[in-house]
Amino acid sequence: MIILQTLKETKEIIRKIKKEGKSIGFVPTMGYLHQGHVSLIHQARQENDFVVVSIFVNPTQFGPNEDFEKYPRDLDRDAMLCKEAGTDLIFHPEASLIYPDNYMTYVDVNQITEKLCGASRPGHFRGVTTIVNKLFNIVEADRAYFGQKDAQQVAVIQKMVEDLNMNIEIIPCPIVREADGLAMSSRNVYLNQEERKAALVLSRSLFNARNAVSSGLKDAAALKAEIISTIASEPLTNIDYVEVVDARTLRDIEKLQGEILIALAVKIGKTRLIDNIRLEVR
Numbered sequence: 561m562i563i564l565q566t567l568k569e570t571k572e573i574i575r576k577i578k579k580e581g582k583s584i585g586f587v588p589t590m591g592y593l594h595q596g597h598v599s600l601i602h603q604a605r606q607e608n609d610f611v612v613v614s615i616f617v618n619p620t621q622f623g624p625n626e627d628f629e630k631y632p633r634d635l636d637r638d639a640m641l642c643k644e645a646g647t648d649l650i651f652h653p654e655a656s657l658i659y660p661d662n663y664m665t666y667v668d669v670n671q672i673t674e675k676l677c678g679a680s681r682p683g684h685f686r687g688v689t690t691i692v693n694k695l696f697n698i699v700e701a702d703r704a705y706f707g708q709k710d711a712q713q714v715a716v717i718q719k720m721v722e723d724l725n726m727n728i729e730i731i732p733c734p735i736v737r738e739a740d741g742l743a744m745s746s747r748n749v750y751l752n753q754e755e756r757k758a759a760l761v762l763s764r765s766l767f768n769a770r771n772a773v774s775s776g777l778k779d780a781a782a783l784k785a786e787i788i789s790t791i792a793s794e795p796l797t798n799i800d801y802v803e804v805v806d807a808r809t810l811r812d813i814e815k816l817q818g819e820i821l822i823a824l825a826v827k828i829g830k831t832r833l834i835d836n837i838r839l840e841v842r
C-alpha cells in the first residue's frame with residue numbers, strides 16, 4: 561500500500577492502473593476510520609482490481625461553528641486499518657493543494673440539499689459535492705462506495721452523478737452498528753460515558769419505528785410523533801430533525817408506502833449525531 565499527498569504522483573499511478581485495464585474502486589473518507597469505513601473498503605476490494613481510499617478532512621463542508629478543528633485525526637491508525645482491509649493507495653492531500661488561494665469553483669445540487677441535514681447545516685452539501693467531484697476527477701474510479709448512514713449524502717451524490725452525466729457508479733453500503741445498536745461514526749469519540757448510553761435512544765427509536773411499520777402503521781405523521789416522543793424521553797437529547805421521506809427523492813410523504821427513509825439528527829450534549837433506517841412498505 562502506498563500513501564501519496566500530491567496530485568502529480570496520484571494521477572501518475574491512476575494513469576498507469578487505467579492503462580493496464582484495471583478497474584478502480586474508491587472510498588472517500590475524512591479519516592478516523594471505523595468498521596463502517598472498513599466494510600466499504602472490503603466491498604471495494606471485492607469488486608475492483610485497485611482500491612483507493614482518500615483521507616481528507618474537507619474544510620468546505622463544515623460550518624463556521626462546527627467541529628472542523630477538533631474533528632478527530634489519526635493517520636497512522638487509519639493507514640493500518642486501510643492496509644488490513646486491502647487498500648492499494650491512500651490519497652491524503654494537504655488542504656492547500658485542494659483549495660489553493662485562488663480557488664473559485666463549487667458544485668451545487670439544489671432541492672434535495674435543502675432539507676434534513678441541509679436545512680440545519682447550510683453550505684454543507686455544497687462542500688461535499690465540491691470535494692467529491694474533485695476527488696472523482698483525481699481518482700477516476702469506476703465505482704465509489706458510500707455508507708448509508710449519510711443517506712442524504714448518498715442521495716445528493718447520486719443526483720449529482722446523474723445530472724452531470726458523470727462516469728462513475730455510486731455504491732451505497734449498509735450502516736454498520738455497534739453491538740448495542742449505535743451507528744458507527746467518527747464523531748462517537750466525542751461522547752462521554754453518560755452520553756454514549758443516551759445515544760442509544762437514536763437506534764432504539766428507529767427500531768421501534770420499524771416494528772410499528774411492520775405492525776401496520778401507515779401514517780407518517782403518527783410515526784414521526786412516536787419517534788420524537790421516544791427520543792424526548794431521554795433527557796440528554798436535543799432533536800434537530802426527525803423526518804419520514806421517500807427514500808429516493810427525500811420528499812415528504814403522508815402515507816407510508818414503497819421505499820421510505822426515516823432519518824434523524826439529534827444532539828447528545830454538544831455532539832450532533834445522525835442515524836436512519838430504510839424500509840420497504842407494501
Ligand code: PAF
Nearest residue numbers: 588589590618688691710
Ligand atoms: O462522508 C464523508 O466522510 C465525507 O462527507 C466525504 C464523502 C468523504 C466528503 O468529504
